Amino acid sequence: MSTLGIALIGAGKMGTDHARRIGRTVGGARVAAVADPDGDRAKEVTAGLDGASAHTDAAAAIAAPGVQAVLIASPGPAHEEAIGLALERGLPVLCEKPMTPDTAGALRVMEAEQRLGRRLVQVGFMRRYDAEYEELKGLLDAGGIGRPLFLHCRHRNAVSLPFFTSDSLINDSLVHEVDATRWLLGEEIAAVSVFSPPPTSAAPPELHDPRFVLMETSGGVLVDVEVFVNCGFGYEVRCEAVGESGSASIGEPRAMTVRRAGARSGAIPQDFTVRFADAYDRQLRRWVAAAARGGVAGPGAWDGYAAAAVCEAGIAAGRSGVRTPVELVERPALYR
Ligand code: ISE
Numbered sequence: 539m540s541t542l543g544i545a546l547i548g549a550g551k552m553g554t555d556h557a558r559r560i561g562r563t564v565g566g567a568r569v570a571a572v573a574d575p576d577g578d579r580a581k582e583v584t585a586g587l588d589g590a591s592a593h594t595d596a597a598a599a600i601a602a603p604g605v606q607a608v609l610i611a612s613p614g615p616a617h618e619e620a621i622g623l624a625l626e627r628g629l630p631v632l633c634e635k636p637m638t639p640d641t642a643g644a645l646r647v648m649e650a651e652q653r654l655g656r657r658l659v660q661v662g663f664m665r666r667y668d669a670e671y672e673e674l675k676g677l678l679d680a681g682g683i684g685r686p687l688f689l690h691c692r693h694r695n696a697v698s699l700p701f702f703t704s705d706s707l708i709n710d711s712l713v714h715e716v717d718a719t720r721w722l723l724g725e726e727i728a729a730v731s732v733f734s735p736p737p738t739s740a741a742p743p744e745l746h747d748p749r750f751v752l753m754e755t756s757g758g759v760l761v762d763v764e765v766f767v768n769c770g771f772g773y774e775v776r777c778e779a780v781g782e783s784g785s786a787s788i789g790e791p792r793a794m795t796v797r798r799a800g801a802r803s804g805a806i807p808q809d810f811t812v813r814f815a816d817a818y819d820r821q822l823r824r825w826v827a828a829a830a831r832g833g834v835a836g837p838g839a840w841d842g843y844a845a846a847a848v849c850e851a852g853i854a855a856g857r858s859g860v861r862t863p864v865e866l867v868e869r870p871a872l873y874r
Pocket of ligand 1: 714
């Protein structure tokens with residue numbers, strides 16, 4: 539079987555996790571090159587990988603021999619440049635979210651793809667590959683709880699990463715609920731409001747954490763999200779959909795329950811790479827299969843753009859305290 543040569547851009551937490559996944563749980567692919575501004579990190583990831591080269595520069599990794607597809611796991615502001623380099627070479631891309639941290643960059647990505655005339659960018663909205671999310675989507679699509687009225691969401695991290703700011707809480711964390719809402723309901727998000735209780739003492743000074751976000755969809759569904767990235771106790775992503783004839787919840791504790799010494803307990807995962815491990819595997823498997831045929835199959839640049847527009851409105855709403863409408867450009871034909 540031929541193996542797809544992948545250039546991995548970014549050797550941080552997510553990049554390292556993807557490198558481990560390629561070859562171990564995802565077949566048909568190999569890491570051909572790794573780039574990270576910290577060359578030692580790039581070398582650490584390539585150590586033990588047969589024939590993989592290490593670089594400090596994305597362009598060099600993407601141009602390395604044997605590269606047929608590009609997996610981008612660098613910080614959001616570096617995504618646009620790496621996507622551009624991949625598109626110049628006509629290579630399929632899987633780019634971690636957010637595709638770009640702003641709509642201007644997202645529009646440029648869509649323009650580049652439209653110039654090529656085909657879709658080569660997939661965005662790493664991995665919740666679409668999670669078994670529980672897929673089940674909820676199936677139920678909603680089948681009308682199993684009637685017309686949806688509300689989504690009640692909780693997005694909690696045990697502790698935020700060191701570089702996290704109030705903008706990251708929207709662009710890196712809330713962005714998942716933004717995409718999940720659009721995908722689950724098949725509607726765009728029309729307006730965002732952001733409420734801020736007094737921050738937890740566990741958060742660093744520049745981070746407003748937690749936040750309560752209210753999104754209104756084009757069809758009038760109300761979606762509330764608690765985003766709390768320093769909750770301390772673990773990683774928790776929950777969603778309850780309420781419809782005219784029922785409700786459905788996902789993300790409830792799945793661990794073994796232990797009853798002992800007058801108490802009932804069960805472990806809570808501490809991290810998203812654990813909670814969504816299967817979803818990451820499935821996402822990568824399907825992307826590798828599509829990339830081997832020269833294309834992509836999952837959420838694309840339009841989804842990345844629409845999410846960026848909602849996050850941009852969310853950041854503005856967080857600063858002003860005012861309900862902020864989301865403005866979208868007309869959906870180009872390539873994404874219909
Ligand atoms: C992280 O980048 C993710 O994508 C996780 O899913 C999210 O829960 C976390 O808040 C982000 O920092």
